[in-house]
Amino acid sequence: MPQGRPEYVPDDGLTTRARRRQPVLAVHTGTGKGKSTAAFGMALRAWAAGWPIVVFQFVKSPKWKVGEETALRALGAGGQGAPVTWHKMGEGWSWIQRPGTERDHAAEAAEGWAQIRRDLVAQAYRFYVLDEFTYPIKWGWVDLAEVVSVLRDRPGNQHVVITGRDAPAELVALADLVTEMTKVKHPMDAGRKGQQGIEW
Amino acid sequence: MPQGRPEYVPDDGLTTRARRRQPVLAVHTGTGKGKSTAAFGMALRAWAAGWPIVVFQFVKSPKWKVGEETALRALGAGGQGAPVTWHKMGEGWSWIQRPGTERDHAAEAAEGWAQIRRDLVAQAYRFYVLDEFTYPIKWGWVDLAEVVSVLRDRPGNQHVVITGRDAPAELVALADLVTEMTKVKHPMDAGRKGQQGIEW
Numbered sequence: 001m002p003q004g005r006p007e008y009v010p011d012d013g014l015t016t017r018a019r020r021r022q023p024v025l026a027v028h029t030g031t032g033k034g035k036s037t038a039a040f041g042m043a044l045r046a047w048a049a050g051w052p053i054v055v056f057q058f059v060k061s062p063k064w065k066v067g068e069e070t071a072l073r074a075l076g077a078g079g080q081g082a083p084v085t086w087h088k089m090g091e092g093w094s095w096i097q098r099p100g101t102e103r104d105h106a107a108e109a110a111e112g113w114a115q116i117r118r119d120l121v122a123q124a125y126r127f128y129v130l131d132e133f134t135y136p137i138k139w140g141w142v143d144l145a146e147v148v149s150v151l152r153d154r155p156g157n158q159h160v161v162i163t164g165r166d167a168p169a170e171l172v173a174l175a176d177l178v179t180e181m182t183k184v185k186h187p188m189d190a191g192r193k194g195q196q197g198i199e200w
Numbered sequence: 201m202p203q204g205r206p207e208y209v210p211d212d213g214l215t216t217r218a219r220r221r222q223p224v225l226a227v228h229t230g231t232g233k234g235k236s237t238a239a240f241g242m243a244l245r246a247w248a249a250g251w252p253i254v255v256f257q258f259v260k261s262p263k264w265k266v267g268e269e270t271a272l273r274a275l276g277a278g279g280q281g282a283p284v285t286w287h288k289m290g291e292g293w294s295w296i297q298r299p300g301t302e303r304d305h306a307a308e309a310a311e312g313w314a315q316i317r318r319d320l321v322a323q324a325y326r327f328y329v330l331d332e333f334t335y336p337i338k339w340g341w342v343d344l345a346e347v348v349s350v351l352r353d354r355p356g357n358q359h360v361v362i363t364g365r366d367a368p369a370e371l372v373a374l375a376d377l378v379t380e381m382t383k384v385k386h387p388m389d390a391g392r393k394g395q396q397g398i399e400w
Contacts (some may be wrong), residue, residue, distance in 0.1 A: 024398050032379040034238035041237030047269030049397030113339030178384035179232040185378040195247030
């Protein structure tokens with residue numbers, strides 16, 4: 001696809017290079033697998049490009065996605081590419097982890113978002129993975145209008161990837177790149193549970 | 201999802217653990233982005249699980265996906281997890297790269313597949329990424345019936361991920377996990393070309 005020609009060239013006064021280098025907001029949504037996995041795959045490219053990376057995981061379980069975390073942390077620590085910062089609600093923030101009420105979870109999700117907002121305003125990173133971030137939005141724990149305005153007005157050249165089912169229309173409207181992952185078939189349909197190395 | 205319960209438990213005489221550890225054949229298809237990216241994201245998990253990994257890229261261009269290659273090679277060379285082997289038709293095999301006839305490309309695709317088959321029979325790796333492998337199948341350069349039988353009869357516990365548009369029905373039927381990536385929106389729609397760190 002990088003070799004392709006855009007279907008039209010907008011009359012925006014930008015050179016091809018300047019237009020190409022605009023910050024990207026990507027959304028991976030749908031009920032199929034691969035939303036987060038593709039986001040972490042994108043982080044590989046960001047790492048190879050030398051961009052400082054941050055991951056905010058609004059995860060369901062502490063054992064989830066540890067493979068990606070181990071690998072990206074190893075890359076970040078290798079000294080060869082960009083550093084990788086990893087925030088996980090399931091640990092630092094608690095959420096599902098620590099026993100708590102829904103009010104606690106809502107507050108912690110809001111806290112996670114407040115940190116994202118600070119980082120975006122400060123241009124702390126070049127590449128952000130906001131993993132499973134559609135859920136706290138959906139549950140009203142984070143204000144959608146604020147998310148949209150902060151993302152829209154983010155300074156500099158910061159790329160953001162948001163994953164999760166049911167991405168709200170306002171987020172899709174704002175995004176540059178939206179992919180829907182649809183389940184065609186899943187091992188669980190055949191009574192098989194997830195396994196290490198494949199599911200996490 | 202690893203925490204989920206399968207909807208039914210098959211009467212296959214296997215324990216949950218044995219059933220869970222069956223080899224997985226995954227297919228990422230559809231016209232949207234994220235097919236390969238999610239496959240490389242899965243490779244992160246495989247790496248973290250300590251599995252030897254091989255990538256066969258039936259790629260269109262040498263500059264494509266270099267970010268993933270750089271990052272996964274760095275992980276493979278780090279000595280911490282599994283080794284990563286990388287085969288790229290665009291270089292070693294040539295294909296679109298070197299000037300050549302379609303006959304050459306077909307022969308080289310067939311050569312790539314012959315190596316995959318040898319590796320599967322020899323159980324040379326635990327995790328295989330066959331990137332853009334649906335195309336040589338579609339173009340008749342590789343025999344679909346043979347691909348299906350080799351994959352179906354592969355020995356041991358070898359996981360395989362195949363990416364590309366238009367996955368043939370026979371492959372989908374054989375696969376354990378199939379996700380369709382659908383394009384909702386792409387930066388090229390707005391006249392923006394791909395950029396380093398995002399598209400490759």
